[in-house]
Amino acid sequence: MILRQFLHREPVAASYLFGCGGNASAAVVDPVGDIAPYMEAARATGMRILYVIDTHIHADHISAGRALxxxxxxxxxxxxxxxxxxxxxxxxxxxxxxxxxVTATVIHTPGHTPEHLSLLVTDHTRSTEPWFVLTGHTLMVGDLGRTELASSAEDGARALFASAQRLKQLPDHIEVLPGAYSGSVCGRSLSGKPTSTIGFERRFNKAFRIEDEEQFVA
Structure with missing residues (x-):
């Protein structure tokens, strides 16, 4: 497994390159800005980019996905x-x-936007169990994504509650690699630490830990 995280400040966002070094196969998730760093990271690790994936259609910045x-x-x-x-x-x-x-399993996680997806990633050289999940703007460190960008706030919140419940079914050890961190307009109480785990967020993320749907929507 090869994994690279790219942290951006204008706009505040996180992008990822991951894949299998042995088979020279990579994916890039939520690229922003200049495509050169992703191309260089792939070249430096000897991997060919097979997939460029946007977790959702972004409202706060222009994706570099199509260009890449x-x-x-x-x-x-x-x-x-x-x-x-x-x-x-x-x-x-x-x-x-x-x-x-390496495999990435698509999980539909609507709420921030209706088409939002997450990616559950497994390194089969280490285990048949997944290792981390790329959550975009659904689950971030400290909070969940805002819900009114592409739907009503309430409809988005109900969809996001269902997505959160689904992510809670993942084992505690699964690492959470989000698409944003502190300073992003897509979440309220985001941490400056750009990674976490399902278990830590289940315990200490004030939105993620709500179990009642009506309380969550309110």
Whole structure:
């Protein structure tokens, strides 16, 4: 497994490159800004970018996903329900993207936006169990994503509650790699620490730990 995290300040966002070094296969998630750092990271690690994935259609910045996919020859990936008028690879809930010995399973996690997806990643050279989840703007360190960007705040909140309940089913040890951190406009109480675990967030994330749907929506 090779994993690189890219932290951005203008806008505040987090991007990722991950994949299988042995099979030279990588994916980039939520790229922002200049595509050169992703191309260089792939080159330096000897990997070819097969997939460029946006967890959702971003409201606070322009994605570099399409430009990176075109430059690298990768598939540009969005969830199948994304309302976009350009070509992209449509993925479904439960679909598995293969990257050599690494796999990424698509989890539909609507709420921040209706088409939002997360990626549950497994390194099969280490275990058949997943290692981390890329959560975009659904679950972040300290809070969950805002819900009124692409729907009513209430409809988004109900969808986000269901997504949170689904993520809570993951084991405590699963690492959470979010798409934003402190300073982003997409969450309220975000930490400056850009990673966490499901177990820590289950205990100490004030929104994630709410178990009653009506309380959560309110």
């Amino acid at each position: 996919a075109e430059a690298s020859g990768a598939d540009y990936v969005l969830f199948e329900d994304a309302e976009a008028d350009f070509p992209f690879r449509r993925v479904k809930d439960g679909e598995v993207l293969e990257l050599g010995n």
